[in-house]
Amino acid sequence: MPTIRDIARKSGYSVSTVSRVLNHQKYVSEPAKTAIEAVIKQLDYVPNSLARDLSFGQNKNIGVVLPHNDHPYFNQLLNGIMDAAFSSGYHVVLLPSEYNQAVELDYLEQLKRKNFTALIFTSHGIALSVLAEYTRYGQIVCCEDPGTHHISAVYSHREPAYLAAFKYLKAHKAQQIGLLLSRNLAQSPTWIAVTNAYQQVFNCQPDSELMVGGMRSFEDGYRAAEQLVEKQPTLACYFTNGDDIAAGVRQYHLDHQLPTPLLIGQEKQLSSFLLQLPTIDHHFFTLGQKAFEVALSNHHQVCRFESEFILP
Amino acid sequence: MPTIRDIARKSGYSVSTVSRVLNHQKYVSEPAKTAIEAVIKQLDYVPNSLARDLSFGQNKNIGVVLPHNDHPYFNQLLNGIMDAAFSSGYHVVLLPSEYNQAVELDYLEQLKRKNFTALIFTSHGIALSVLAEYTRYGQIVCCEDPGTHHISAVYSHREPAYLAAFKYLKAHKAQQIGLLLSRNLAQSPTWIAVTNAYQQVFNCQPDSELMVGGMRSFEDGYRAAEQLVEKQPTLACYFTNGDDIAAGVRQYHLDHQLPTPLLIGQEKQLSSFLLQLPTIDHHFFTLGQKAFEVALSNHHQVCRFESEFILP
DNA sequence: CTGAAAGCGCTAACAG
């Protein structure tokens, strides 16, 4: 592989002049430029990114930590991030975590080693206070309300949409509501927001017997319905964390000659459109794009988007 | 940020000795090691990856080119790659292509610039001969039969499973078969393999009126069924490129009071299990793991796996 | 077991 020095030597110019034409800088004479470009082409030269990155002090990678990739939340967020990254010539490095704190800490250490320019946590097992400590080594963005922690964040404000959804269910005379949610941690922000909204609308805590966590797909929804109907044969209403999950529930009811239940999806996937379900749009794609933008900026900032309850 | 020099100075040892303890090499006295580690801890030092990579001549990133990420083929393959990469301390860089040849060429150029150690093409728009030219700059792995091209490959041999599937349909007295496939290019290897198998079993070309490409999801299947049934109201059998797609077709039939059609899925997703559909397992996760392994190896190799037709 | 010194390939003052 030829180096910039080879180009300099062979073209009769210095490395700095070569560097200038490489980076399309001003102050290069036409003849110099022409001669150097000819040699570059002739020697099939391309600059070495590793050297460039070292010299510049950072590379063009941004790490995206995500627990897994089979829920639309992560997919849509990731797509938004990739879209923005692609436009800016940055690379997205996928960092799987499974919510493992040791793994997440290791990613933070890698940020410190300058393996990435910035880190986006789509979700996390580790404490926000730990993330905050590492912001000195590079921009860190999380995708939830950071509260009092000094961390940049891009997230959607869900409560109002949840409230609207439960009001809708109440207006439709829902008696018992199956709650199909994401993480199994009762402490997750989503879980809390949902139960709060439920509380406000129905003036009571949701029945924990009717709550199921860990929902990711059509199949999960199918199984959860099976499980809940066994406990509560008259169950006819579900609040779910994804349109596909809702579709799975519906399928279970269809397959077992039960009346189609009242359903609410989330993520505004195509299935809610096809099946004419109410859904909640958290704008994850947009969120992802914004998260990337914040990741590249140097100052602390918090952006909140509003979730939307959408009728079919 | 302290550098290795700071550690050397403060500990009273030389940079090379510090480097040795950093890399757990032999030939370091106990006292030296202890003293140096103390200073490292005290100064909160971590080595800079950019410098390390330049010195070593390569980084620990492998690029994965994929057209999009909403088909299980790519998801499962990617999961396999990530699983293997994670175990070896490598990073996976996501490279979206949309089958755009200019974009793919740019990724190859980035390989040349040493932005990645290796490149895996899960699919590609660019010619295999072009990929072959770039193998001189780093390992390149493709996920299909490379034919006579000198490119490492990891792929599944699909024809026998396709044959078995069509024989199954024939045995079940299928008259007309809707063919729901992936890419719209009639030239794609999959498309060719499917029509070949069809040809062998039925002694005729599949009806192009009943072929639809670009299938990625449940919804796509739903829509395709709608479209095909319009053309051919008696259509009662579908060969699909994914279990979810098959599930979508089934849903359409259910929603329109049509008898449940004879279906064949692919990818062995959970939906085929739940809906008791025959499916084809191409072992994509395993393929992904192997593709990564080959990407790290230095010699040319081609690994073929066998797809399996699976009855419910 | 330890250290000096020469790179890795590029960028960016700074002096002409």
Place this chain on the structure above:
DNA sequence: CTGTTAGCGCTTTCAG
């Protein structure tokens, strides 16, 4: 407009 030179921070011979 062009060239010299000093880094960026680490690894790795090669002598001690």
